[in-house]
Amino acid sequence: MHEASIAASLLEIVSGQCRKGGYSRVESINLKVGRASGIMKDALIFAFDAMKEDSPAKEALLHIEEVPVTGLCADCNSTFTTEQEYILSCPSCGGSSFRMTAGRELDIIDMEVS
Amino acid sequence: MKVKVATKILEANDRIALENRKVFDRAGVFVVNLMSGPGAGKTSLLEKTLSGRGDLRIGVIEGDIAGSDDAERIEKFGAPVVQINTGGACHLDANMISEVLGDLPMDAIDVLFIENVGNLVCPAEFKVGEDMKVMLLSIAEGHDKPLKYPLMFQESSVLILNKIDLAPYTDADIGKIKRDALSLNPGLQIFEVSCRTGEGISEWIGWLRKRSRTSS
Numbered sequence: 001m002h003e004a005s006i007a008a009s010l011l012e013i014v015s016g017q018c019r020k021g022g023y024s025r026v027e028s029i030n031l032k033v034g035r036a037s038g039i040m041k042d043a044l045i046f047a048f049d050a051m052k053e054d055s056p057a058k059e060a061l062l063h064i065e066e067v068p069v070t071g072l073c074a075d076c077n078s079t080f081t082t083e084q085e086y087i088l089s090c091p092s093c094g095g096s097s098f099r100m101t102a103g104r105e106l107d108i109i110d111m112e113v114s
Numbered sequence: 115m116k117v118k119v120a121t122k123i124l125e126a127n128d129r130i131a132l133e134n135r136k137v138f139d140r141a142g143v144f145v146v147n148l149m150s151g152p153g154a155g156k157t158s159l160l161e162k163t164l165s166g167r168g169d170l171r172i173g174v175i176e177g178d179i180a181g182s183d184d185a186e187r188i189e190k191f192g193a194p195v196v197q198i199n200t201g202g203a204c205h206l207d208a209n210m211i212s213e214v215l216g217d218l219p220m221d222a223i224d225v226l227f228i229e230n231v232g233n234l235v236c237p238a239e240f241k242v243g244e245d246m247k248v249m250l251l252s253i254a255e256g257h258d259k260p261l262k263y264p265l266m267f268q269e270s271s272v273l274i275l276n277k278i279d280l281a282p283y284t285d286a287d288i289g290k291i292k293r294d295a296l297s298l299n300p301g302l303q304i305f306e307v308s309c310r311t312g313e314g315i316s317e318w319i320g321w322l323r324k325r326s327r328t329s330s
Binding site: 110 | 115117119120121122123127204207235236239261265297298300
């Protein structure tokens with residue numbers, strides 16, 4: 001729902017890096033977005049494309065790697081990965097003493113510049 | 115040429131939130147980020163909390179897309195209040211809070227409530243510098259909400275179930291709300307209140323008083 005705010009922060013960070021490094025053009029940006037981050041990939045790309053015009057990233061493509069939800073269960077000591085966005089119990093033992101170890105990412109990894 | 119960035123997209127917000135937090139900590143202010151969907155009763159809860167505050171000094175930052183109705187309701191209780199209009203944004207962010215910090219008498223506040231924009235989704239993503247996130251759900255919203263909007267239930271330390279006086283008139287299963295909320299967040303502290311009848315309010319205020327003292 002707030003993909004536009006996220007796209008604006010992303011552009012700010014990327015433009016800042018360009019100013020610092022003296023790059024004039026960003027060709028692509030690699031992101032990692034967790035499935036439980038609440039961010040929709042398509043909506044983020046749409047917002048980014050709409051906002052990138054007056055920036056060094058105006059021709060940049062967004063490559064988004066989706067990160068599945070991964071957890072560690074304290075009851076049965078298992079690590080698990082799920083296709084679901086949210087989990088209510090450990091898929092192995094059904095216990096609730098688990099913590100999420102991945103799936104909330106919203107990270108810029110790197111970018112291709114010239 | 116490939117350039118490593120390795121940055122969290124929300125880093126700038128988190129950094130400002132941390133700065134806000136330092137200001138609050140220096141002044142000994144305990145800060146609550148109060149979140150809920152529209153109409154769950156955030157401002158009513160604040161009115162009830164202000165009525166029963168005793169010597170607890172409470173300040174409020176009101177966040178709304180437009181208007182100052184909420185701030186006017188709070189002002190009647192003689193509490194320091196600032197209204198933020200987000201002008202369309204669906205949540206408050208750390209920078210909006212940072213801009214109004216100078217408008218509040220920090221030394222005269224023990225607990226500062228930041229009433230977020232009514233929205234069950236986005237506010238949960240943005241830190242504003244709070245000590246604690248408190249969410250409100252009115253039972254009339256339905257017992258399916260924890261599983262439909264899990265993030266806010268996971269991010270909050272406290273869940274206040276409001277409008278429990280309406281229980282006989284709805285089919286909402288309060289037990290299910292609590293069970294689902296606790297499986298999303300086993301450490302969640304839950305209060306059942308009615309801002310209309312006042313039921314449960316003194317337990318909430320008593321807890322808040324204790325919690326704010328142990329933190330600041």
